[in-house]
Amino acid sequence: MQTLRLYRSTVGKKAVMAVTGVGLLLFVVGHMVGNLAIFSGPAAIDGYAAWLREIGVVWPLRFGLLLCVGLHMVVAIQLARRARKARPVGYEHGRRPQSYAARTMRWGGVVIALFVVYHLLDLTAGVANPHGVQGEVYNNLVADFRLWYVVLAYTVAVLALGLHIRHGAWSALQSLGVTAPRGIALVVATAICAGYLSVPAAVVLGVVS
């Protein structure tokens, strides 16, 4: 009963948002660190991918991520609908929220979700990849980032993710009752953007080929 009452409250929903968001953030950090293996050559990153399958973390991780993404989205939609109902008549002289990151959380989340679908078709299923050979992570990545529109889509998605984290990482702490300086979220978001964008940048600049 207590748990249900907590889940039904707006504060409880924000806590769900925060916990699932932190889970997804930890995954994003781990994924980024894994990506950097590309700088050690084809053997390193292909071997890393094979090792992940060997130790059997892939499927448990997928279930965990699916749960986090599902809850994160359900609660986000519930809160967005609630917010819309709370102000049926808007202002004639409106003003947009000052924090760009805060006001793009909802649509930015949609952009990230759409990219994730493409990303899974591209590099997990391989059907949207110009090379698309299972296990040849290095070659798949290089084939992708030789196409300017793939680089563009990837960059936009990573920046959207960065903005999402810029507000989200700080907001998650606040929702869980911890007041942290906003700068922490900026540092985390910048580091994640830099890490992810280093891979397409390396391919475009010919460091990795």
Added chain:
Amino acid sequence: MKLTLRIWRQSGPTGALVTYPLDDLSPDMSFLEMLDVLNESLVLRGEEPVAFDHDCREGICGMCGLMINGVAHGPEKATTACQLHLRHFRDGDTVTVEPWRAKPFPVLRDLVVDRSALDRIVESGGYISAPTGSAPDAHATPVPKQAADTAFTSAACIGCGACVAACPNGSAMLFTAAKATHLGSLPQGQPERWTRAQDMVQAHDDLGFGGCTNAGECIPACPKGIPLTTIAQLNRDLLRSHLR
């Protein structure tokens, strides 16, 4: 100085912005004095004066509340609409004046909204149960300085509703958190601290306010400078109350 006012006029279920040009204003007038001048001229012309809430006119009661050019209480920081003076506008400006907008704040007339919803939140837990009688000695219950400061900062809330008006989600979380933090920081407020957090958040949600998404828009809107840390404390209290 001259200003063109666009004021929300509403006497039934819907309303509209009406334009009123004003001449011969003094920059030293307060915003509400300007509305008084407008109303005098409207009455002389046989028109209905603009209804707006006001009481103390010294920034301490929380009655006045206007959305001025999309900003709650107007452009000055930590200032109520009654303490806003025309010198902060430029001669010839057009100024849009609207009521607070939120489902739990129905418009009664023109710029006046019914803010009883905030009273309902306080009734649900914004109090302490204590034996009444003669006032206790000031030092009967020792209060750590830090707790006293936190409580005092939160207690500065005058319940004007600007946080709700400014919130993109129509949330009253800053108000609710200010009340809960004020009492929850003091020894006298401890016995009911956990049920208070649950009951006040429940009342807030049931009244139809939106959920807080930490956008932070309430902070510059608040005329009393209530900090966002109060919301973190209420979140913490609510989560702890369920996990205890």
